[in-house]
Amino acid sequence: MSYDAVVIGAGHNGLAAAIRLAEKGWSVAVVEGKETAGGAVKTQELTLPGFRHDLCAMNLSMFAGSGFFAAHKQALLDQGLGFMPAQNCFASVFRDGTYLGVSTSLDKTAAGIAALSPADAQAWRDLVQRFGLDAPHIFALLGSPMPSIAAAKVVWNAWRQRGTAWLFETLRLYLASPRDFLDARFTHRKVKTMMAAWGLHLDFPPDVGGGALFPYLECMVNQTFGMVIGKGGADTIVNAMTGALKTRGAALILAAPVARIDVTSGRATGVTLADGRRLEARRAVIANVHPKLVFGSLVASDPSRRTFEHNVSAIRAGPGTMMIHLALDASPDWSAGAALKDFAYVHVAPDLEMMSRVYSEASDGLLPIEPALVVGQPTAIDPSRAPEGKHVLWVQVRVLPAEIRGDAKGEIVATNWDDAKEAYAERVLDILERYAPGVRRLVLARSVWSPLDLERENPNLIGGDNLSGSHHLDQNFFLRPVAGHSRYNTPVKGLYLCGASTWPGAGTGAGSGFMLAKMLAG
Structure with a gap:
């Protein structure tokens, strides 16, 4: 099969690029290794039937305010895209049993x-x-x-x-x-x-x-x-984007891992799938894939690209993340006040000192004594995500080491995530229990995803880094992903990068895919 462009990876940036190109008359195929599209934007029944959990991304405010959404709003709404606004956006709880929040x-x-x-x-x-x-x-x-x-x-x-x-x-x-x-x-x-x-x-x-x-x-x-989350789940944007893609005649090929990007005379000419099928790309191959994976396995090394490949191999990951998804019998009772039940996010990061300490411990390879918790309460905004009267809790644990060297608290002896994750999840729940007493009794089921689990689910999340690369100044702006290639180009002609590893970085704003497609097709 031959197309103008082949997009590798059906995350929201890859889908944004494909939709824009298809709208401009390009023939496009999107290939995705997983059985479902979405990348880090997925909603699944991870605990019990009827409880819908956003696996990674929950907050869709960046997408709602994006240039891509503004340009394709009606097409996405026609495909069922729905947002649920939060009037009480986020709050922080403190050690003295008080809180401070931001509302609209x-x-x-x-x-x-x-x-x-x-x-x-x-x-x-x-x-x-x-x-x-x-x-x-x-x-x-x-x-x-x-x-x-x-x-x-x-x-x-x-x-x-x-x-x-x-x-x-x-x-x-x-x-x-x-x-x-x-x-x-x-x-x-x-x-x-x-x-x-x-x-x-x-x-x-x-x-x-x-x-x-x-x-x-x-x-x-x-x-x-304000803040918005997806109606029924964050996957509302992915469902709408794949629907819009299909109405424009583009192909979406799922459960089709890419074995290699084909390069002829220094130019990307298509991709070969793991099952042997080849898709020809007449004008562009767009990899919505971490550069380390593109130039570590999908493209054969070449001495003429030695400096570029070295710089790509040196891209520094951000810290790891753990996700804990809870199915609850009722919403948590926050000791700081019942008003917290209505907030989309509650940050359990009670002072600047612990924020500095947790980052230092994780950077040293230690399981932090007191990680920062981002507690999402999506059913406070969208009750449809759980059976009547029940709730889901979305707990993002920040920040963690990709590889465990030890435990800063001296309690967990395991040094691999498969053995340590449940014990560490207990530490997280102990912290949550201090600020929301009785929350353990409300848990009907839980699903724990370690940094390693997240990488297994989505190889772009190297070491559980949901940022696809640190956003420190030496890896941001015109230095993202590497100097000289912040405009999505690579030394291989016709091969382009997009996704969180490229400018403007992580989040649900679809910025890199949209900007790249505009640069290619207007």
Whole structure:
């Protein structure tokens, strides 16, 4: 079979690229090794019948606000895409039995902060106002190839509208650590802790440079626009995208692992599947696959690409992640207050010190004494995900070592994840029990996914790294995935990369697939 483009990997970035190319008249085939599309965006009955769990990604706010969704909104809605908005977006619980949260009501959020510090409440309002002016420029930059004339125009227009002082202040934002950014604006530790927790969603503890942007954006986006999850599950976006793809005449070939990318005279000419079938690609092969897998197994090594292949092999993973999915008899009773039942996310990361400590322990190969927990409560927003009166809990454990060297607490002796994961899950539940007493009694069933399990499910998540590569400054912006190849190209003509390992990085925004397809076909 012959196509204009063959896309490897039916994650949301690969699907976004395929839809855009098909809309522009390209003949496209998407091949996926798994039996279902979605990559890290999947919803499955992992515990009991009727309990639908988002395996990895839950928050779809980035997708809802993406350029891809804006360009293809009606086509996706026609295929059944549905969002469920959360008015109470996220909160952090603290050791003294209190919490602080962000809701879409500015007055409500500010009142919670004012109870701690009136000055910080005003600083929050000031930051929200600044965000209204920042957002068009920041999101335009995140939605531009890096580097590109489009990105340069964004900076130029921002300078003309906001001036030199704003430009330097924004540069400081991009370079600052979470602690430095927050210390400059807020005084109360709980306010800073609530915001800094977002840094650990990537791989930014409080004192790593370049980590301020994500807490700023997440806090302000949630305050201004709210959070959305998928109606019935995060896979609503994947179902809609595969439906839209098929209506455009593209092929979606599932359960078809790729054995190799065929290269002739330095150009990618197609792919050979594990069952021997060959798909010819007349114009492009797009790999929605981690570069280490592309140039570690799918493309034969070549001395002419020695420097590039070395740089790819040196891509540093972010820390590992564990997912714990719980089927519950009722929603958790948070000791900090019944109002927490209504929040989409509850962060159990009670102070900056533990955020720094957990990152250091995981980086040293140790099972952390006290990991950070992102507790998703999707049935608080979308009751359809569980039988009537029941709930699901989505617990993301951050951050963990890919390979275990020891246990910082000195309790778990296993040094491989298959033997250690259940014991470590018990530690996580012990922590959760401290903040939501009685939650253990509510558990009807659980499904524990170690970093190794996540990599087995999705090989792109190397070492359980759901970021497909650290987002520290030396691997971000025009250095992602490697210097000189941030515009999705590779030394192999006609072979392109997209996905979380490429600019603009991890998340559900479909940015790299959409931008690549626009660069190829307009």
